[in-house]
Amino acid sequence: MSIADIKLFLKTCYPFELLTDSQLNEIIDNTEIVYLKPNQTVLNLPDFYYIILKGSVVEKDLAGNELNYFGEKDSFDYLSIIGQNENQFITVEECILYRFPSTILLKLISENPDFARYFKKSTKEKLSSIASENPYLFSKVKDIKYQKPLIVESSSSIYEAVKKMTEEKALSIIVKYSDTYGIVTDSDLRKKVILSKKNVEDPIGDIANKNIISVNPDTFLFDAIITMIKHNIKRVVIKDENNQIIGVLNEVDILTQYSNQPxxxxxxxxxxxxxxxxxxxxxxxxxxxxxxxxxxxxxxxxxxxxxxxxxxxxxxxxxxxxxxxxxxxxxxxxxxxxxxxxxxxxxxxxxxxxxxxxxxxxxxxxxxxxxxxxxxxxxxxxxxxxxxxxxxxxxxxxxxxxxxxxxxxxxxxxxxxxxxxxxxxxxxxxxxxxxxxxxxxxxxxxxxxSDNKTFLSWFALPTINFKTPLNFFGGFETEKGEHKGELDIKKGGIFPIIHGVRSLAVENRITQTNTFNRIKELVNLNVINKDFGRELIESLEFMLTLRLRERLKKIEMKKQPDDYINVNSLTNYEKDLLKESFKVVNKFKDFITNHYKLNYLR
The missing domain is CATH 3.30.460.10 (Beta Polymerase, domain 2)
Structure with a gap:
């Protein structure tokens, strides 16, 4: 990748988008590319900060438990740099990583307060922030994926229990006594077994914590987070109405599922x-x-x-x-x-x-x-x-x-x-x-x-096949009959942009297939100007958002999702935005008509 490409990539990675151009340049001037095969350990963590360009990495503690996952555009590990993390970072698949010296990271943290806030937030603060800023956390525990419990008898040896923990990729062990339960976590294994040099043939019940904090499936996620923060713990046990343990909700489950990372x-x-x-x-x-x-x-x-x-x-x-x-x-x-x-x-x-x-x-x-x-x-x-x-x-x-x-x-x-x-x-x-x-x-x-102008004109022709659903006075033209009061937003607005952009993309040998990325490339090639490109992107995304909302509503109502939008369900502001979007569609149709001389084909 060129220096410009690296810079564009970093600007899409949070929190690097918070840096100034000169600060980004300082990183780029000191960046190296690292290639790693699957199951390789990332080395020199205290000395370098890593950003994933391709692949994924898993963080494991000293007992081999998987704690966190990092994918494309994720970065790590600030805590290792400041001496607060001894965990290993291991590649899950083939990886391409950028890395730059930790001294540069620490310098930028000292210079840029917004950038620094990202690194200096504790996990608790991040969870509190999520709980206060994200209304979807009023979803319930049962609405998200939590781990099945790994339950072993208290008489089982530490070795056998940890072996099962590794096989089932569990983050904790539930220990069953005759009259109660306990829990063993990765930190328990580090402190009570490894550091204390305890015999691994001893019973797992010897090291379990019987003070289990639990929630039920109908507990709001917000309350589950508050419970974790209150008790300074990283997980809560989930019990059903019969007081039976049915799962374990980990702090990492919430952070990863709701950080919107795939x-x-x-x-x-x-x-x-x-x-x-x-x-x-x-x-x-x-x-x-x-x-x-x-x-x-x-x-x-x-x-x-x-x-x-x-x-x-x-x-x-x-x-x-x-x-x-x-x-x-x-x-x-x-x-x-x-x-x-x-x-x-x-x-x-x-x-x-x-x-x-x-x-x-x-x-x-x-x-x-x-x-x-x-x-x-x-x-x-x-x-x-x-x-x-x-x-x-x-x-x-x-x-x-x-x-x-x-x-x-x-x-x-x-x-x-x-x-x-x-x-x-x-x-x-x-x-x-x-x-x-x-x-x-x-x-x-x-x-x-790409160079066949006559064919490209015929190929681009469907861009103007469907009428934009605006009448002469600027109002909406809606359907009659089965879809009375509705309009087909795909034919009226989404398809003309997608197909027109597709036509321009193949003419200009653009290998990108995503319409938004194709538009950006067309702007870079000066096929369309920057302002018009932005209008196309915003208009297309707004129409796609309206369609998604309507489709989700229809799914909730057990109806078949389609491309129709009920105009009367839109707010006045949304109606105005949709009208403006359709005007952009008409403007784009005119551009395609002139560019490919479509009037000569009709």
């Missing part, structure tokens, strides 16, 4: 060993989306969150179901809204499989894999594509050469169906397998379309 769920996906385990994670996604939306997290960030989890799920399915020959000779791709990283709810599947031209495959094995993959996605809640854009369809499961032949046909035989298929392919995103197959196909698309 790596926690992503690591759960990584650990999954079956479709059934993936289903539990997949089913929780809708609640996560609801919480993020309720909290006011920007829709494009929710899209990124969902896309990253979906990608992990698709990769895991591919590794579970594909044999070695398929993994080494094919590339799994997603297209459509998932290819653009813009799918929030599970509306449908758009996927395919590119095969190496020299792949001598067993037809029956490949077909069985394809069927099993699609069935697994259906089990996880991803509906089949109504247009049959799935790898069970031979049209979307073929060799690189055959895909190229199809693209050649699309370009030289302009029909609505061919234009639709090409638009789907242009948004392809490789997920797993032989990634270079997808990149070669994308390059073939660019080579045959």
């Amino acid at each position: 790596q926690f769920l992503a690591l759960q996906v990584e650990r999954a060993k079956s479709v059934e385990e993936l289903k539990v994670i997949s089913d929780s996604m809708i609640n996560t989306v609801k919480l993020l939306h309720k909290e006011g997290i920007r829709t494009r960030h929710i899209m990124k969150f969902v896309s990253e989890i979906n990608e992990k799920i698709f990769k895991k399915l591919f590794s579970l179901l594909a044999d070695e020959s398929i993994r080494e000779n094919t590339c799994l791709i997603v297209m459509g809204s998932e290819g653009r990283q813009e799918q929030i709810l599970k509306t449908d599947q758009d996927n395919g499989l590119i095969l190496s031209d020299n792949f001598e495959f067993d037809k029956e094995v490949l077909e069985n894999f394809s069927k099993n993959f699609i069935e697994a996605l259906k089990t996880l809640g991803y509906p089949e594509c109504k247009g049959n854009v799935m790898l069970t369809n031979p049209q979307w499961r073929k060799t690189l050469k055959e895909f190229k032949e199809s693209i050649f046909e699309y370009i030289n035989n302009i029909t609505p169906e061919n234009m639709l298929n090409l638009a789907i392919l242009i948004d392809l995103r490789p997920i797993e397998g032989k990634i270079e197959l997808a990149e070669k196909l994308r390059e073939y698309i660019f080579e045959n379309i």
Whole structure:
């Protein structure tokens, strides 16, 4: 990456966005890139501060318990630098890290009060801040994922108990006595076993703390946090109405789940060993989306969150179901809204499989894999594509050469169906397998379309096919009949921006597939000016936010989510914003019409 790229990356990483340009430059001038393989220990922690560019890292205590997870754009570890943390940081997967000297970090902390506040907040302060600033914490304990209890008899040896703790990846041990329960945590093991040199064959009951603090499933998260702060503890036990222990809620569960970072769920996906385990994670996604939306997290960030989890799920399915020959000779791709990283709810599947031209495959094995993959996605809640854009369809499961032949046909035989298929392919995103197959196909698309002005005009034409739902007087034009009083926000506003931007992206050989990122690239290339680019981004995001809100409402009402918005449900302010957004859509349609001379095609 260039210095400019590193700077742009750091500006997207909190709290580095709080630094001035000169302070960022000081980091960049002293930054090194570190490559680590899976399961490698990150070295020299007190001397360097690390930022994750790619991959994920787990923090483990001296007993080997997993305490925290860090993903892309996360950084660590200030406490190690100031001598307050002896934990190890180990890579979960292949990682690319930036690192810079800890002396630079400490200097910037002394210079920038806002930057310093992030590092000097204790975990308690962070939890208190979350509790006071985030209304969704009035959700209840039962609404979030907590750990199942690991219960052992008090007579079990310390060695056997810790062995089970490691096998089940638990953060604590519940110890059962004849008349009560106790708890053993990682800190207990450090202090009472390791530092005290206690015999590991002694009973685990000898070191358990019988003063268990508990909550029930209906306890508000806010109250659970206050309980942790009050008792200076990192976890509470969850008991049901019969006073039976049913789980353990850890401080880290709350912090990771509600820091709006996808790596926690992503690591759960990584650990999954079956479709059934993936289903539990997949089913929780809708609640996560609801919480993020309720909290006011920007829709494009929710899209990124969902896309990253979906990608992990698709990769895991591919590794579970594909044999070695398929993994080494094919590339799994997603297209459509998932290819653009813009799918929030599970509306449908758009996927395919590119095969190496020299792949001598067993037809029956490949077909069985394809069927099993699609069935697994259906089990996880991803509906089949109504247009049959799935790898069970031979049209979307073929060799690189055959895909190229199809693209050649699309370009030289302009029909609505061919234009639709090409638009789907242009948004392809490789997920797993032989990634270079997808990149070669994308390059073939660019080579045959980017300089073909006549074809690009026909391809861009659907941008203006649907009327923007504004009348001559600036009011809304709503539907009649079944959707009386509603408007189709996809046809009226979302699709014209997405497809127009897609057309400009392929013309300018932009490899990004996300519409927001494509707009930013078009601004960088001076295809559209900065102010107009900002208008397009804000308008598109506002319309997507309205659609998401309406879809979530319909799901709550057990109705099928769609693209219709009830105008009467909008506030006056929202109506005004939607009208302004539609005006931006019209402005963009005019731009596309002039750019591609679409008036000559009608």
